[in-house]
Amino acid sequence: MRVRKFRTTLAVAAVAVVTSLLASACSGGGAATSDGGKVTLRYWAWAPGSAKEVAEFNRTHPNIRVVHTDAGGGEQSSAKLLAAMRADNAPDLALVENTALPRMIVAGAPLDITDYVSDVRKNYSPGSWAQTTFGGRTYALPQDVGPMALLYRKDVFDRYGVKAPVTWEDYRKAAATIKARNPKLTMASLSTDGWGWYAAVAAQAGDDWWSVHGDTWTVGIDGAHSRTMMDFFQGMYEDGLIAADPILTPTYNQQLNNGTMLSWPSAVWAPGVVYGVAPKTAGKWALAPLPRWNADDPTVSFQGGSSVVVTSKSSHPEEAAEFAKWLNAGDQGAKMILNVQNGYPAALSGQKAATSQKPPALMPEQSDYYKVVAGIAKHTRPVTWGPNTDVAATAFTDAMNAAVHNGSSWADVLTVTQKAVVNDLKKQGFKVSEG
Template structure:
């Protein structure tokens, strides 16, 4: 049986403040008494920006006759999807199931916009998801969503351009810097671009180096965005930008796309899902691209952060939450859901039982090595400790405004002092307690 716990925004916020978010998976006690009911039935709506989810909804509808899902495609969060969802929740017109990325989940949960899923799913279901995805969906001791994918950060290389420069695939960031210089000097290309328009991209790099931007101390948030780990990463990339060994360019821009198509881009620091974008932009480069693990810092153990990734949650206003919960379980645990979505991308799923299904659905013949083997190896490493803050929009906006000015001779490390102040002040303005 599925049950949904309704928790007020104030209670949610208090729980999120009092319990370290990243350490509470599976520890919450139910906030209300379970209510036995008949199997869920009726109409529900589903919003998602993920390609192919209309086909998944159709497959679910065809698999049973109790619940009917109506699907609506919405913009992704960065392009207005979250603003649309927040407005719909406020107006009581939200869907029953919403797709929310990990970084945005705390903001919706702490504002009282979602229904807790604590106690809804069995331990068998919850334990099927990776540790990192469970920690990022369990906030303040409550389960707020089921994770869909947990894409490991990796690097994609033009193998032929590495060979032309006489360098091997880098295993450390020091080797990566040397390789970037060699590739640029030899081919004129760039082993990586610095993507100032992607806050989550930089966050993953800081995460790998041991940064912890958000934590809790008693009833206060601790904000530490300009910590030593983050500053070290900033100084590393600023140095490469100053040398001209990497290029500061917005990802997904026309210039970025043209660099891939023309062969100027010799590498991309991305994630497992980057495969689709490379295939669509790198026509004629079949057999030249390979996937590889993220370089590690000298003397440090391999840590693989996730970059991106989505979850499925039930908005607080849903009138048929039990049916919504059943559909979410189908989305995240049933092989039929992955098969129905088809060849829409190299999704590395949070549920490892479905990896083979996802792999079979995606044509990876474009690449010169076994990219799924690389994904598996990357995901096998410790993901470290990380939690997103209660309103990452504040941080992301500040990052885009300050990091976007990064250029040769800039000071990326100093930008994070400003980002720190903007985030801490913004959270305080929202009424949250922020430790000095």
């Protein structure tokens, strides 16, 4: 088996760890087995419908058998994968959230699959492909993406003569107009633990919270655009136009149901989430592009999204990559992501197929829903996530909770977060530059 050593793009300090992991893969470790010429691969994925996708692949690929396991999503899944790597019991493939991918790479979990998947690069937009590529090398195939968008209560906006906002300043004015007419209504809640949301909106404004050049990480969390963004939303909060409470809690869900929470600046997957907790509000919502910082710039970033890695423990990376390409980059797999998972496919073919779909159940009358989504997806700017997003999440949330409680500067939350991230990167042995 041919294995490529992990390059120093992400961190010089990680090279020894990754090289060791790859060496163990070459020496016969790995999850795949071979039974009478049929290769068996283990695949961990939490996405709804993954088992049906695997069954279809197995039906049409007689020489490969994929066994699916739901190992749980988010941080739980990433932690389990790293533990399995250490125990030499990792699957051949795993679904990984894009925010966690750099940490997984540093830990040596994903294999560099550039040589196996370069033929399907054309099947993705540059923004989607960039989510899984570091230093010119590819470590995963994008499965679903979340171009940012605005979900809003069209019926309430119409009642008060407010149009879908084009800019963030329009958004603020819309909130003020509605609040003046009905003080019980709140435009949105931007939760204090929503560090990833703020990072994505900062990217929309032009700031990268992390970037990597060669073997040096640049941290720009405390950037000028990011501080302006925080000041803007703090102003909305202090004027009573938005809340800073947790989302998707019983209280929040009640606000969605009774019509007092009017919008969710999130991503194109949001309608499915809201329909799941407030189905009786179907027909009252609409989706629009996320408000812009500049009226002439339609750029948005990604909120959420996941990709499939081939693990460095797999004894059959070529077959594993074949499954990953079928599911994520091929027409049939992409359509299943759309129709079985109810996700928004990263592959362009899946996005094109979506334009002929019926709109989501939450907005059955928005016939142009998927055309709006396709237009949004054309103007995406990728977010570069760092190798210590967990540190950023903790530092941001703690500082943001304190700022809201004490009435202190939200922008200074970024200063605290940047310091924590930089100190942690240096402690791990990374070369660091502050942007």
